[in-house]
Amino acid sequence: KIFRAVVSCIGHDGTIYVIPVSLANELSKLMSEIQRNFKCLGLLEPYCWKRGEACVIRGSDTMWYRGKVTELGGGTLQVQYIDRGSIEKIPQCHLYPTDLYTDIPPFCIPCQLYKTVPIGNFWQQDAVDVLQELLTDEEVEIHVQELPADPRGKLSISLYIDGMSVSSLMAYQKYCLVEGCQDMSNLELLEGDVADLPLYTLPSLPLPGDVFPVRVTHLVSPKEMYICLDPSESLKEQSAMEAGANSNLALESLDEALKWCNKNVDSLPPLTNFRTEMPCLVEYNDGLWYRAKLLAVKELDPVKVLIQFVDYGNFSVVPASRLRQIPSHLLHYPVQAVRTLLAGLRPPAGDKTKKRIPYCPEWSMEALWAMMECVEGKQLSASIVAVSPEVTISLYEDNQNLVHMKLIEMGFADLDE
Numbered sequence: 001k002i003f004r005a006v007v008s009c010i011g012h013d014g015t016i017y018v019i020p021v022s023l024a025n026e027l028s029k030l031m032s033e034i035q036r037n038f039k040c041l042g043l044l045e046p047y048c049w050k051r052g053e054a055c056v057i058r059g060s061d062t063m064w065y066r067g068k069v070t071e072l073g074g075g076t077l078q079v080q081y082i083d084r085g086s087i088e089k090i091p092q093c094h095l096y097p098t099d100l101y102t103d104i105p106p107f108c109i110p111c112q113l114y115k116t117v118p119i120g121n122f123w124q125q126d127a128v129d130v131l132q133e134l135l136t137d138e139e140v141e142i143h144v145q146e147l148p149a150d151p152r153g154k155l156s157i158s159l160y161i162d163g164m165s166v167s168s169l170m171a172y173q174k175y176c177l178v179e180g181c182q183d184m185s186n187l188e189l190l191e192g193d194v195a196d197l198p199l200y201t202l203p204s205l206p207l208p209g210d211v212f213p214v215r216v217t218h219l220v221s222p223k224e225m226y227i228c229l230d231p232s233e234s235l236k237e238q239s240a241m242e243a244g245a246n247s248n249l250a251l252e253s254l255d256e257a258l259k260w261c262n263k264n265v266d267s268l269p270p271l272t273n274f275r276t277e278m279p280c281l282v283e284y285n286d287g288l289w290y291r292a293k294l295l296a297v298k299e300l301d302p303v304k305v306l307i308q309f310v311d312y313g314n315f316s317v318v319p320a321s322r323l324r325q326i327p328s329h330l331l332h333y334p335v336q337a338v339r340t341l342l343a344g345l346r347p348p349a350g351d352k353t354k355k356r357i358p359y360c361p362e363w364s365m366e367a368l369w370a371m372m373e374c375v376e377g378k379q380l381s382a383s384i385v386a387v388s389p390e391v392t393i394s395l396y397e398d399n400q401n402l403v404h405m406k407l408i409e410m411g412f413a414d415l416d417e
Helices: 021-037 125-135 166-172 179-185 233-245 254-263 328-332 365-375 405-410
Strands: 002-010 016-020 054-058 064-071 076-081 087-091 095-097 109-113 116-118 139-146 155-161 176-178 211-219 224-229 279-283 289-300 303-309 315-319 337-342 360-364 380-386 392-396
Touching: 002 021, 002 125, 016 021, 021 064, 054 076, 064 095, 109 166, 116 166, 125 155, 125 166, 125 289, 155 166, 166 176, 166 289, 211 365, 211 392, 254 289, 254 328, 279 303, 279 315, 279 328, 289 315, 360 365, 365 405
Parallel strands: 109 155, 337 392
Antiparallel strands: 002 016, 002 139, 016 109, 054 064, 054 095, 064 076, 076 087, 116 176, 139 155, 211 224, 211 380, 224 337, 279 289, 289 303, 303 315, 380 392
């Protein structure tokens, strides 16, 4: 069974309490009736409470809630709000014993993540904190996997928020292990399976010394950039033949394959699991979907993921709603953007410019802007200087002048022999 629910509470032991959306109106009616029937301040005279006794609780919002006593002791009692799942200690004057409404089952359902084993076999406090931040008061999708042997026990569920598997997210954060990777094995793509997807392949590079046309698709710093090789028509045809041999779609090029995906994006399942470097499709700001890979979970409330667009090199943090599973035939095309370092320049000595690139403070923002002016939207040429330890290139303008010489002339970089 699959249903929508709101997470009302995360217990100290990691129990997830959910209220089915379908029961929201009934719960609202019951709450209104309780408020009409209880207008007192609580039981002021002495009373001998018993463990498990039904009561109503006056909450901090002055509303009355159904509850039961779970622990006795002193002037306060430990009680559980049976329609929300939360447990807290309450002064006796905020309680009132009643047998009313005991024939109505609790509206919240205690749940546990299916085949998910917390590290140390119990949920550590920091993991509970993450679950609380991620799930409390959020609407989620519940997939029932196993019913409890005891009707009062916990329902075993797969839980999804914004399309992402909570078990997968918690496992990525190293808070638990998922037995059998159940969430991943149940997700089918147009071809293949999430768990079986290979990583992207890199394109073949020209021989060192050969000059070839390139475009700079993403600039990280004046020294580091992503370039796109302009393939010949023969290479395009070769890629199309390889793609056609491995899929039912004989597509002429990567562009044609992506056009097909954009037309049929509604048929592509959302991405519900996370694995570093996992290929996927991501919706860009222009409303189109492009190939990308997952790098890291950056936020949990709501879920946001750091990705890289592999055919351009640029990075973005996107909500889970903008992720889709990638059809396997799109993996037969090598990535278009290659990370390279530019030979012949280094940060200038004694540069005291205040505005620095935050993630690369050895370079000034002025140097980055100057390099953008040199390369953005321009057809350039390159030759490979070295392929190890990193691909290093020389970059030329149309007139065969080295691009980085302009930065050296402007004082934004020093010559690196």
